[in-house]
Amino acid sequence: MSVLSRPYFHDEQAAFDFVEAIIWPQGPVCAHCGCTDKITAIKPNPEKRVRYGLKKCRDCKGQFTVRMGTIFEESKLPMTKWLQAIYLMTAAKKGVSAHQLHRTLEVTYKTAWFLAHRIREAMRSGELAPFGQGGGDVEVDETYFARDRRFSHRGGKSMKGVVSLVDRSTGRVRSIVVENVTSRTVGKIVAENMAQEARLITDSSNVYLRVGGTFSAHVSVNHSKEEYVSKLDPTVHTNTVEGFYSIFKRGMRGVYQHCAPKHLHRYMAEFDFRYSYRVRNGFDDNARAVKALEGVVGKRLTYRGGPNVRPQAAPV
Numbered sequence: 433m434s435v436l437s438r439p440y441f442h443d444e445q446a447a448f449d450f451v452e453a454i455i456w457p458q459g460p461v462c463a464h465c466g467c468t469d470k471i472t473a474i475k476p477n478p479e480k481r482v483r484y485g486l487k488k489c490r491d492c493k494g495q496f497t498v499r500m501g502t503i504f505e506e507s508k509l510p511m512t513k514w515l516q517a518i519y520l521m522t523a524a525k526k527g528v529s530a531h532q533l534h535r536t537l538e539v540t541y542k543t544a545w546f547l548a549h550r551i552r553e554a555m556r557s558g559e560l561a562p563f564g565q566g567g568g569d570v571e572v573d574e575t576y577f578a579r580d581r582r583f584s585h586r587g588g589k590s591m592k593g594v595v596s597l598v599d600r601s602t603g604r605v606r607s608i609v610v611e612n613v614t615s616r617t618v619g620k621i622v623a624e625n626m627a628q629e630a631r632l633i634t635d636s637s638n639v640y641l642r643v644g645g646t647f648s649a650h651v652s653v654n655h656s657k658e659e660y661v662s663k664l665d666p667t668v669h670t671n672t673v674e675g676f677y678s679i680f681k682r683g684m685r686g687v688y689q690h691c692a693p694k695h696l697h698r699y700m701a702e703f704d705f706r707y708s709y710r711v712r713n714g715f716d717d718n719a720r721a722v723k724a725l726e727g728v729v730g731k732r733l734t735y736r737g738g739p740n741v742r743p744q745a746a747p748v
C-alpha cells in the first residue's frame with residue numbers, strides 16, 4: 433500500500449474526520465461561542481448540496497465546520513486536495529513549486545499559489561521562547577538572498593539578508609529576514625532570540641562582536657583562515673547552520689527560483705519548519721504533516737494581489 437492510497441487523500445468525509453481529530457482532539461468546538469457539549473452533526477440532505485463536516489451548536493444555534501477560523505476558511509477546495517498539498521510540501525526536503533502543485537493536484541496555477549502560501553503560514557511557528565535556554569550552544573550565521581543574480585550585490589533593492597539561529601540541543605532552526613545585515617540589525621535579532629546563559633557560536637564576522645559580549649560566552653571560527661572546526665575545542669563550529677543554508681539555497685535555486693524577496697519570510701518559515709521537524713528530530717513524513725495541520729488554526733490569510741509570475745502552463 434502506498435501513502436497515496438490513504439482514504440483521507442481521496443474521500444472527502446475521511447479527510448474531514450482526519451482533520452477534525454487533529455484540530456479538535458477533545459471533540460468539536462463551536463466556532464461561534466466556544467461551546468463544546470451541545471454540538472450535533474448535521475446529516476447531509478441529499479436533495480441539497482452535501483456539506484461535509486457541518487455541525488450545529490444547540491447553545492447559540494450557529495452552524496460551522498472545522499474549516500472556520502483556519503487557513504481552510506474561504507476556500508472552496510476539497511479537503512482531500514488540501515491534505516495532498518500539505519503532505520507534498522512537508523515531505524519534500526527542498527519544497528514544491530506552485531507549478532508542480534498545479535500539475536499534481538490538477539488545480540489552477542493561481543489556486544496552487546494561494547494554497548502554498550497558506551500552508552507556509554500554517555508552518556510558521558510563532559514560537560518566541562529563546563534558544564539556548566539552560567546554557568546550550570546556539571550557532572548563528574547570516575546569508576543573502578536575491579531573486580535575480582544581476583542585483584546580487586549587497587544592499588541592492590531586491591536583495592534581502594537572512595539571519596538563522598540553530599539551537600544545538602533541540603536541533604531547531606529559526607530564521608529572520610532583514611533588509612540589511614549590520615551589527616545593529618543582527619545584534620537585535622540575536623539578543624531577542626537567544627537566552628543570556630547560552631553560548632553563541634559564529635564565524636569571525638564583526639556583526640556579532642558587540643552582541644556576543646552579552647552572552648555567557650561567544651566563540652568563533654575564522655573561515656577566512658580556513659578554520660572550520662576549532663582545533664582546541666571541536667564543538668566550536670558553524671557546520672549545522674551552514675548545512676541548513678545549503679538545503680535552503682538548493683531549494684531556492686532549484687524549486688523557488690521565482691520567489692519575490694517580499695515573500696522571503698514565508699519561504700524561510702517553510703524551510704525552518706521542515707528542518708526543525710526533520711527525521712533526525714524524530715518526525716517522519718506523517719508526523720511532520722500532522723504538525724503542519726496543528727498550525728492551521730488562527731492563521732486565516734487574505735492576500736491582496738496574487739502570484740507575481742505568469743504560469744508557464746495553461747491553468748486547468
Ligand SMILES: [Zn+2]
Nearest residue numbers: 462465489492
Ligand atoms: Zn455555539
